Amino acid sequence: MIFMNKLFPDLHKKDIYEIDYRGLYNKGFRAVLFDIDNTLTTHGTKADRSNIEFFKSLREIGFKTCLISNNKEKRVSPFAKAVGSPYIYKADKPSKKGYIKAMNTLNVKREQTFFVGDQIFTDIWGANNAGVYSVLVDPISPKEEIQIVIKRFFERIVLFFYKIKTDKVKKNDKC
Template identity: 75%
Template sequence: MNKLFPRLYKKDIYDIDYKGLYDRGFRAILFDIDNTLTTHGTKADSSNVAFFKNLRDIGFRTCLISNNKEERVLPFAQTVDSPYIYKANKPSKRGYKKAMELLEVKDTQTAFVGDQIFTDIWGANSAGVYSILVDPISPKEEIQIVLKRYLERIVLFFYKRAVEKRENDD
């Protein structure tokens, strides 16, 4: 179950303390695109561009990691000026490792932000990357993802219980 638990769980990408992560030694942030940075199939907009500029201003290198095709990922990556990995086959470690090689960082310097437990979080944890789960932006998703969301609720129940227990033990 621990492979499915995120290291951090936040409402959205804007709720994450990136400066705090940088101060803790993180130098790269990897992102899922659909339902993490924007809704499914939506192009990058000015808020996405400003968000990535802010991350670079802090000192981060970024990379997009998507299971989607290059036709979807490339235009988004070009707009936000970030390298990318398409058809990453998450939860496979391969895409995460490739991104770290590309950005020339170690797993201990890398965080990943995504909205799905069974692809994003499991893959990040397997790759030794600090995993951050955010709530999906939109409830409108493909049927296979909707079905996985029911299972994710069970994992989140146990995750929240484990976090509460940890906080009570401190």
């Protein structure tokens, strides 16, 4: 179960719009790191007006942002340019080095940083290994490459145990 805790997000939300960014900023967070595909947009899709406005709203709150993707630069760079964010490509998630590089790029500490992604075995595990607050969002689209579809099966098992843990915490908080 200790290993399983490395896979549990600190927070689980339906999508990026359900996260209370202002509340997190008020708690001392100053940087948001994002996965791109199936977190901010569907696989391979260019940044659209809603993505651009979303990143603008984060900057208005006071956040610095950075994109962290295992994808190639030709995918990550145009999206990052459109939303006005630095980026790390070929990040090798769940390795913590991409997260650390992003924090160094933004000149922020671990305790000031949170990460938002849709995959447990890359995004969340990597953020947790890097000591970064992790936020899991549900994938935008069910259309994914076969290796991700296979991982999603195992993610459902992790989420089952995560729900048991969070339900137990909620029950204890009521006592």
